[in-house]
Amino acid sequence: MSWLAPDEDEDIPYGEYAEHEVRQRPNPKANRPRTKRRPEHSDAVVGMVTAVDRGRYTALVPAGSDPGHPDEHSVLAARARELRRTPIVIGDRVQLVGDTSGSEGSLSRIVGLEDRRTVLRRSADDSDRVERVMVANADQMLIVVAAADPEPRVRLVDRYLVAAYDAGIRPLICITKIDLADPEPFLAHFSALEVPVFRSAPGAWPLAQIRASLAGRTTVFVGHSGVGKSTLINALVPDADRATGHVNEVTGRGRHTSSSSVALRAATPRSAGGESGWVIDTPGVRSFGLGHVTSDGILRGFTDLAEIIDLCPRGCTHQDDAPDCELDAAVADGRLDAAGAARVESLRRLLK
Numbered sequence: 001m002s003w004l005a006p007d008e009d010e011d012i013p014y015g016e017y018a019e020h021e022v023r024q025r026p027n028p029k030a031n032r033p034r035t036k037r038r039p040e041h042s043d044a045v046v047g048m049v050t051a052v053d054r055g056r057y058t059a060l061v062p063a064g065s066d067p068g069h070p071d072e073h074s075v076l077a078a079r080a081r082e083l084r085r086t087p088i089v090i091g092d093r094v095q096l097v098g099d100t101s102g103s104e105g106s107l108s109r110i111v112g113l114e115d116r117r118t119v120l121r122r123s124a125d126d127s128d129r130v131e132r133v134m135v136a137n138a139d140q141m142l143i144v145v146a147a148a149d150p151e152p153r154v155r156l157v158d159r160y161l162v163a164a165y166d167a168g169i170r171p172l173i174c175i176t177k178i179d180l181a182d183p184e185p186f187l188a189h190f191s192a193l194e195v196p197v198f199r200s201a202p203g204a205w206p207l208a209q210i211r212a213s214l215a216g217r218t219t220v221f222v223g224h225s226g227v228g229k230s231t232l233i234n235a236l237v238p239d240a241d242r243a244t245g246h247v248n249e250v251t252g253r254g255r256h257t258s259s260s261s262v263a264l265r266a267a268t269p270r271s272a273g274g275e276s277g278w279v280i281d282t283p284g285v286r287s288f289g290l291g292h293v294t295s296d297g298i299l300r301g302f303t304d305l306a307e308i309i310d311l312c313p314r315g316c317t318h319q320d321d322a323p324d325c326e327l328d329a330a331v332a333d334g335r336l337d338a339a340g341a342a343r344v345e346s347l348r349r350l351l352k
């Protein structure tokens, strides 16, 4: 029986195991563990994963939850062998046993995962049904997009929105570099959605507003490389020390300067109850595959079109060639303006 064996960490490199895990799609019934939590783990301490680095997890154990070590502390841990194929990501609440002191050189062992409130996933591209778990337990997604340099792309923001709604995560938008271009034409595309928008420029960072919305929540920051996500995070979390880069003048692309995901604690205003918030930084992603999201999931990302879609004939595909799709009628009779028509186009591109 493996769990009596000494702990050895048989980690496959992170990327590989994550794909391996989901490709297999094991029959959950056949693989169900005999007991949910083995008695020897009843004294497990729960911590939140704040960093992942080559098979080593940093977990923050809150004050008072580890009887032997009552102060808040971080623990370095490896996965127990039986969790080898289980993706463990930033934001996960993990059950830790062994040396949970967090002292120099100590290594604890993760023996289980608490249920996740939310799971943010993505796939490499739309044809790829292999999904990758990016972040667990996020409440919000702050979509960082630049008004220029790199040029904002409606499609990418649409993808983030769909992924957020699909995961049950509240989206927020921060448009940066408004010193370089007028952001309003771009933002008009999303105006019918009830998504809070922050506008940002050097010397006019909307830090107070963003901080207020972070309080008591876990917010995952996403954005194309070079949009200024790290700059923003460094301003929000002064000791974050996220690497910032320069946009390549020829390609307009940023270098991939932040390469790992971390959770950082952000101080928030006293008016927000003094509760801190968690900021999760993810490496800049160029594409955001939605191969794992069903068409219903995609439709849920277009809350502004929901009322119209409700009037569609049963089984309507909502595509260009769908007979009697109410979206076409709404564009034709003016219920949807130019921005609304563009939203219909966005939806149809994603449904293809």
Ligand SMILES: Nc1nc2c(ncn2[C@@H]2O[C@H](COP(=O)(O)OP(=O)(O)OP(=O)(O)O)[C@@H](O)[C@H]2O)c(=O)[nH]1
Binding pocket: 176, 177, 178, 179, 180, 200, 201, 202, 223, 224, 225, 226, 227, 228, 229, 230, 231, 232, 243, 244, 245, 246, 247, 254, 255, 256, 257, 258, 283, 284
């Ligand atoms: N003009 C202008 N430049 C900005 C603004 N915000 C950030 N920048 C610059 O944009 C460049 C890219 O910023 P980063 O913060 O590194 O971008 P990032 O999104 O974190 O990029 P990755 O680390 O590659 O994911 C840097 O040179 C920043 O100084 C802004 O509001 N206006």
Ligand SMILES: [Zn+2]
Binding pocket: 309, 312, 313, 316, 317, 318, 319, 322, 324, 325, 326, 327
């Ligand atoms: Zn339709």
